Amino acid sequence: MIKIIQGDITTLAVDAIVNAANQVMLGGGGVDGAIHRAAGHELYEACLKVPEVRPGVRCPTGEARITPGFKLPAKFVIHTVGPVYSGGQHGEAEKLAACYRNSLALAAENDCTSIAFPCISTGIYGYPKEAAAQIAVREVKAFLAAKNAETAKGEDVPQNGRARPPSAPLQNGRAVAPRPPEMEVIFCCFSERDANVYRSLIA
Ligand code: APR
Numbered sequence: 329m330i331k332i333i334q335g336d337i338t339t340l341a342v343d344a345i346v347n348a349a350n351q352v353m354l355g356g357g358g359v360d361g362a363i364h365r366a367a368g369h370e371l372y373e374a375c376l377k378v379p380e381v382r383p384g385v386r387c388p389t390g391e392a393r394i395t396p397g398f399k400l401p402a403k404f405v406i407h408t409v410g411p412v413y414s415g416g417q418h419g420e421a422e423k424l425a426a427c428y429r430n431s432l433a434l435a436a437e438n439d440c441t442s443i444a445f446p447c448i449s450t451g452i453y454g455y456p457k458e459a460a461a462q463i464a465v466r467e468v469k470a471f472l473a474a475k476n477a478e479t480a481k482g483e484d485v486p487q488n489g490r491a492r493p494p495s496a497p498l499q500n501g502r503a504v505a506p507r508p509p510e511m512e513v514i515f516c517c518f519s520e521r522d523a524n525v526y527r528s529l530i531a
Contacts, residue, residue, distance in 0.1 A: 330513050331513070336362065336518070337359060337516040343402065404440065447518070475511060
C-alpha cells in the first residue's frame, strides 16, 4: 500500500525511515541532519561502525545500509545515497532507482512492514522533483507488485501427512500459509508542493 504525507520524517513511528545520506554516512544537512539530531549520538556511533568499502565511503551511491533508529520513533534507519544531479546524462536515473530498490529490499530482509521515504536527491543533490518522483513511484509500485505476486502464490502448508495446523487457512480445499501483511510505503514530503507532485502521479 502507498501513502503520501506532508511532514517531518523523524516523527514517524514506522519500522524504517529512509535517510538521504552521503557516502561517508556520518551525517550532514537536510533530512540527514534532521535524522541524526533526532536519533541522537548513538546513530553517529552506529554509522561509524559501518565498514568502509573504500576510504571515506561506507555507502556507495545507489546502495543502502541499515542501523537502529535509537531515539527516533522508527525502529530502523535505512541510509541510502542518491545521485548528485548533473544534467541527467550520467546514469543519475538508474542510481536513484537503485536507492529505492535497495532500501525496499533491505527493509524486507529486516521484516519491516512499514517504511517511509523522503524525496531522495531532490534537495542539496539537485534532482528535479517531478523526474525523481516518477522514478520513486515506479520502483515502489514494481516492488509491491512483485511482493504481492510472491505472496499470492502462497506456500502450501507441507502435506506431510500431518493434520493441517488449525490456523492455516484453506484455499480450494488446500491449506496455504497465512499471508504476511503487505508492506506500507509512505512518501513523506517535507513540503506540500512535493506532496502534490506525488499525488499527481498516484491518482
Ligand atoms: N523530513 C522529511 N523530508 C525532509 C526533512 C524532514 N525532516 N528535511 C528535509 N527533507 C527533504 C527535503 O525538503 C528534500 O525534499 O528531504 C529531501 C532531500 O533533501 P536533502 O536532505 O537535501 O537530501 P539530498 O538532496 O538527497 O542531498 C543529500 O545532503 O544533507 C546532505 O548529508 C546529505 O550530503 C547529503 C546530501
